[in-house]
Amino acid sequence: MAARGQAAVTTFVIDASVAAKWFLPSSQEHYSENAFLLLKRYVARQVRFVVPVLFWAELANVCWKATRQGRWPQKDAQAAVSATKKRAFPTVPTLALLEDAFAISTAFDRSIYDSLYIALALTTKSEFITADERLANAVAAHLPVKWVGLFA
Numbered sequence: 001m002a003a004r005g006q007a008a009v010t011t012f013v014i015d016a017s018v019a020a021k022w023f024l025p026s027s028q029e030h031y032s033e034n035a036f037l038l039l040k041r042y043v044a045r046q047v048r049f050v051v052p053v054l055f056w057a058e059l060a061n062v063c064w065k066a067t068r069q070g071r072w073p074q075k076d077a078q079a080a081v082s083a084t085k086k087r088a089f090p091t092v093p094t095l096a097l098l099e100d101a102f103a104i105s106t107a108f109d110r111s112i113y114d115s116l117y118i119a120l121a122l123t124t125k126s127e128f129i130t131a132d133e134r135l136a137n138a139v140a141a142h143l144p145v146k147w148v149g150l151f152a
Contacts, residue, residue: 017131
């Protein structure tokens with residue numbers, strides 16, 4: 001419960017596509033400003049983030065891929081991974097989410113990876129923010145998923 005005079009802190013589940021926008025050159029990333037707004041609210045302790053353990057590997061993979069494609073210097077990608085790791089977002093093991101994720105995956109024809117984030121949002125009674133517009137469009141009417149482009 002929030003202390004008197006303080007607003008309650010909203011919890012969001014975020015995926016690696018959102019976190020990557022904090023670091024990748026904004027000229028290459030659409031809606032980086034929306035992702036930065038989320039980060040600013042996190043730094044100001046207006047929101048908190050929770051992620052499945054999968055988040056960390058996915059973020060490192062996005063950074064590796066940008067380096068491999070020549071879009072980003074390796075030292076910058078490594079610094080991004082390290083900087084995000086230092087934030088130490090609360091992390092939930094995927095095993096606890098697996099059955100719910102499988103049910104979501106089969107019901108909505110989504111990958112298990114995406115469904116793990118959605119299952120975490122349902123478990124924590126929070127909203128999942130993603131930069132994957134197709135995912136958000138496919139399930140937002142039925143599940144607590146919001147595209148980062150709509151976040152303001």
